[in-house]
Structures are given as C-alpha cells and as structure tokens.
Amino acid sequence: MIEIVSATRCVECDICVKVCPANVFDATDNGVPVIARQEDCQTCFLCEIYCPTDALYVAEFAEGPTGITEAQADARRLFGSYARALGWKRGKAGGSEFDPTHRIRVAQ
Amino acid sequence: MRNGIGDREEEVARALIDGPVYARLDQAEPALQGWLRQGQPNCFVPYDRVGIDPFSELFRITLRAEGTVRGTGGIDIVSDDCATGVPGLYVAGDAASREMMTGAVSGGGAVNSSWALASGWWAGKGASTHAKRRTGKAFRSAVQSLGQAGLRPASSASADISASEVIEVVRSEVTPLGKNFFRTGEGLEKSGERLESVWRDVRDHLQGEGLDRVRTREAASIAAAGRWSVAAALHRTESRGMHRRTDLPGKSPAFAHRLVITGVDEFRIAGAPERLAELAS
Numbered sequence: 001m002i003e004i005v006s007a008t009r010c011v012e013c014d015i016c017v018k019v020c021p022a023n024v025f026d027a028t029d030n031g032v033p034v035i036a037r038q039e040d041c042q043t044c045f046l047c048e049i050y051c052p053t054d055a056l057y058v059a060e061f062a063e064g065p066t067g068i069t070e071a072q073a074d075a076r077r078l079f080g081s082y083a084r085a086l087g088w089k090r091g092k093a094g095g096s097e098f099d100p101t102h103r104i105r106v107a108q
Numbered sequence: 109m110r111n112g113i114g115d116r117e118e119e120v121a122r123a124l125i126d127g128p129v130y131a132r133l134d135q136a137e138p139a140l141q142g143w144l145r146q147g148q149p150n151c152f153v154p155y156d157r158v159g160i161d162p163f164s165e166l167f168r169i170t171l172r173a174e175g176t177v178r179g180t181g182g183i184d185i186v187s188d189d190c191a192t193g194v195p196g197l198y199v200a201g202d203a204a205s206r207e208m209m210t211g212a213v214s215g216g217g218a219v220n221s222s223w224a225l226a227s228g229w230w231a232g233k234g235a236s237t238h239a240k241r242r243t244g245k246a247f248r249s250a251v252q253s254l255g256q257a258g259l260r261p262a263s264s265a266s267a268d269i270s271a272s273e274v275i276e277v278v279r280s281e282v283t284p285l286g287k288n289f290f291r292t293g294e295g296l297e298k299s300g301e302r303l304e305s306v307w308r309d310v311r312d313h314l315q316g317e318g319l320d321r322v323r324t325r326e327a328a329s330i331a332a333a334g335r336w337s338v339a340a341a342l343h344r345t346e347s348r349g350m351h352r353r354t355d356l357p358g359k360s361p362a363f364a365h366r367l368v369i370t371g372v373d374e375f376r377i378a379g380a381p382e383r384l385a386e387l388a389s
Binding site for chain 2 (some may be wrong): 005023045059060061076081082085086
C-alpha cells in the first residue's frame with residue numbers, strides 16, 4: 001500500500017489526489033498531499049506512476065503498511081522503479097536524440 | 109510439485125487450505141527470465157520491492173478471488189453501444205459482460221485489453237449520444253435519485269450495521285477456498301441463507317453520511333453481487349470451469365450456457381435458451 005509521500009520530491013501538483021480510485025489522499029492548503037486513508041489503498045500503483053516527480057512509494061504488500069522509510073526507499077533506488085520498469089519516463093528508450101528532423105529544419 | 113497450473117490448481121488449493129504454500133520460478137532459463145522481466149514488469153516489481161529473486165528463492169503464494177475481473181460475467185449488454193437493461197446506463201470493461209464477444213474464457217492482456225478499449229469506446233459513444241438526446245432543462249429537472257440499498261434504506265437507518273461488517277461477512281462466504289473453490293450444495297445453501305440475511309439488513313438499515321455514502325453503497329453492491337453469485341452457483345447443478353461442485357462432478361449438457369440474473373431485491377435466474385425464447389417472442 002501507499003507508504004511514502006516524499007516532501008523533498010513533491011511539487012504539490014495534487015495529481016495523486018485526483019487519480020487515486022480509492023480517495024486515499026487529501027490535498028493540503030500549503031503543502032504536500034497527505035495520506036489520509038491509508039487503509040483504503042488497493043495497492044494499484046496508479047498514484048506512483050502518475051507522479052511526475054517520483055515522489056510516491058507504494059510498497060508491494062497490500063494487507064498493511066510495511067513501515068519502509070524514505071531513506072530506505074531512496075537507498076534502494078525504489079522511487080520511480082515501477083514507472084521505469086513499465087518503460088515510462090526515464091526508463092523508456094529515448095530516440096528523440098536520434099531524430100534528424102530538427103537538422104532538416106535548420107538547413108531550410 | 110513441479111507445475112501447479114491447469115488441473116493441478118486443485119492440488120494447490122487443497123494445500124492452501126491446509127497451510128502456507130510456497131513457490132519458486134526455477135524452471136525459467138536465464139534467457140526466459142529476461143524475457144519475462146521485460147514482458148511482464150507488473151509481475152516482477154513486487155518481488156524487487158520485497159527483495160526476493162523469484163527465480164531462485166521461495167515466496168509465499170495464495171489464490172485471489174477476482175470476481176468478474178479477467179473473466180466472463182458482469183452487467184448484461186443489450187445493444188451494440190453497450191447499453192443495459194437500465195435506460196441511460198452504459199457499461200464497459202470488467203463491469204460489462206463480454207461473453208458475446210469472447211465466449212466463456214478468462215484471459216489477461218489480449219482479450220482483456222481489447223475488450224476494455226472496444227467496450228469503453230462503444231459505451232462512451234452510447235452514453236454521450238444518450239445524453240445529447242436529452243439535453244435541456246426538462247431532463248435536468250426531471251432527474252431523480254434512484255439508489256436505494258446503502259443510500260436510502262427501505263426501513264429505518266441503523267447504527268448497528270456498518271459497511272465494513274457487511275463486507276467482512278460477504279467475504280467470509282465468497283472467498284474461502286473451502287467454500288468457493290470446492291463448492292457443495294449444502295455449503296452453498298448455508299452461504300445463501302447468510303447472504304440473504306445480510307442483504308435484508310443492508311436493504312433495510314444501511315446508510316452513510318458524506319464520504320461514507322460511497323462506502324455504504326459499495327458494501328450494498330458487494331452484498332448484492334455475493335448473493336447473486338451464490339444463487340447462480342446453486343442453480344448450476346454441475347461442475348464447469350471454475351465452478352467445482354464436489355458433490356456434482358462433471359459437466360451437464362443442460363447447462364452449456366450462461367445464466368442471466370434479473371432483479372435486485374427479488375431476482376430470477378434464466379438460462380440462455382429461455383432468454384433467447386423471450387427475445388423471440
């Protein structure tokens with residue numbers, strides 16, 4: 001289930017608040033969203049893959065919190081690992097750097 | 109056991125009733141391991157997070173009741189724009205019964221993904237066309253809230269019944285392997301009686317306030333669906349696919365069709381032949 005909202009990574013876009021199908025998060029007036037109803041988390045990972053800054057961590061265990069800390073997740077490079085495995089964001093093979101279209105435009 | 113797939117799933121289920129069961133994916137060659145990881149990232153991220161190498165280490169497994177997810181069953185579709193028997197209600201994906209397209213098969217990626225995309229497209233088109241035909245004030249002022257169970261109880265709301273208790277009771281009847289992987293007429297009768305009494309309590313007394321309304325309505329849906337599924341299981345006096353009656357092993361040609369349940373509080377079960385006759389009349 002959802003365990004960590006990293007205040008150092010979060011840009012307060014509240015996308016997680018909107019995409020969560022179980023309404024687990026609450027937006028706050030002046031800060032990062034809070035995990036308000038952790039027990040409602042279905043471990044679907046949607047919030048994590050939608051997070052533009054990899055600020056969320058959903059642990060693999062669906063029945064209850066594992067208690068993993070931000071420092072532990074960080075040390076094991078777990079933030080964003082699901083999105084990378086799926087090929088989203090930085091995990092996706094690039095390609096635009098090999099695209100010669102901009103050279104054609106400059107030459108025109 | 110070397111391979112627990114197919115017919116041997118029953119052995120796994122029996123072992124799970126007796127105690128914990130562990131597995132290891134040790135039949136995958138190194139090249140296959142790479143392909144699996146690349147092709148099924150969803151499956152491997154959880155192992156990576158818990159810190160297990162599933163190809164060499166044992167991990168504990170269980171069976172999950174998925175309801176109509178991945179399989180057949182769901183709300184019956186009555187037209188090619190995914191409309192249902194309820195005017196204005198359009199269904200897609202797991203909520204929509206897809207056996208008219210795929211037959212009685214379960215399945216992951218291919219069947220599920222194409223069905224999700226296609227039914228979503230059709231249902232969206234159907235719903236937006238329906239809404240477009242009914243724009244204007246007349247429609248808005250005529251809108252009435254229809255939801256009953258979990259929202260507007262038939263009798264007095266009671267604090268003695270909670271959404272979480274309802275869900276707990278339904279789960280205890282529909283998810284245990286001893287009751288629902290291996291079914292018996294007697295066991296299903298008992299579950300049916302218990303679910304009937306839970307349903308009556310839900311219908312008459314369950315109500316929530318604010319955000320809790322989502323929860324009470326969800327609990328009402330779970331109670332209704334549990335009650336339907338046990339009733340349909342009792343009706344099907346044979347074994348077929350995932351419906352294993354230990355007291356009635358073997359398929360019966362009389363049941364080589366789907367069952368359609370109509371109604372909520374009072375419902376009836378019809379087989380496909382009967383339904384076709386109705387459509388023709």
